[in-house]
Amino acid sequence: MILDFLGNADAHLTDPPIPLESSINCDSAANLCKDGATGPLWMHEIEAPRPLTQKFMHEHLDRIDQAIVRALADDARLPVSQIAERAGLSQSACTRRIQALEDSGRITGYGARFGHRRLGFRVTALVDITLSTQIEEDLAAFEAAVSQVEGIVECALVSGGQDYRLKIVCRDLDDYERIHREHLGKLPGVMTINSSFVLRSVATRSEADALFRGA
Template sequence: MENISIDGVDRKILQELQMDGRLTISELSSRVGLSPTPCARRVAMLEKAGIIAGYSARLDQEALGLPVTIFVAVELERQSADALQTFERALRPFERVMECYLMTGTRDVLLRVVAKDLKDFDSFLEEQLMRVPGIRNTRSSFTLRTMIRRDRLPDI
């Protein structure tokens, strides 16, 4: 990952791609006021620098049969670097874990988990999460509905 300086045109490119990652270079260049070749070079530079980390489709979890979102706060027995790495490695194969954050405060880790229903989540807890060594305690909170969700970073 390179450390680069970005200008107003780069910011416009990033904003447009956050709104629609499927834009062609021709469409993108038109929206940001560049010709296609310099626009393509800038996009490549932003990708190489790691500012554009990748492209993906945003899927509707409910439409795909995973309507339940649960936040699981995890307290670990130990918080050493080795214990955290071991915990992280153990969680990587768990496809129901959509996000995992190291936290400050009384809980060490916060997970965002998706499930089909309560029974599916219970199976995930019993068969996967609670079998991870080093967990002292967990506390789960079920979402009732998503009030705000942004996939776009604030204007930079």
């Protein structure tokens, strides 16, 4: 287990104790020494706050934070005790890590994954839209209108020949035709609409596995 004197103190259950540098003795770290002992000072589990240091705010997560993110990606309902066990932390240290990940915007929320077909939504459409202008006000008006349309679960401003790509989940082709007629064709500034349909979704790795594939 490693004590980071810059402010990161987590119990690493799988790491062996490591002596501090010889320049650190009982006079400079008396609170960690027992009975005034001299010689190498060994690490002990210390449940100290883990502030958002510059190191932690770096774009890359360390192996412990990655273990936490992977566990939450697998099942966001896991109790902290199980997440802590996977990451090799005490529960209190794990809770602080999760809070720091949330506060830094690395974890933005938790949700359920739906079985669309079992819920009656059997058609997924990918819709490319070109607008008549790319003026900022027109883009904002289009995006505001899109947010009000039922069935649209994703909207991305893209490069290339089109301006936006929408992902629409609907019950069947008749349902998509209705959405197209009642909503898509009436979106502000729309010049062309090109639709394609997903024939089969291919299983891939989880988002966490894909993001940290090189870890």
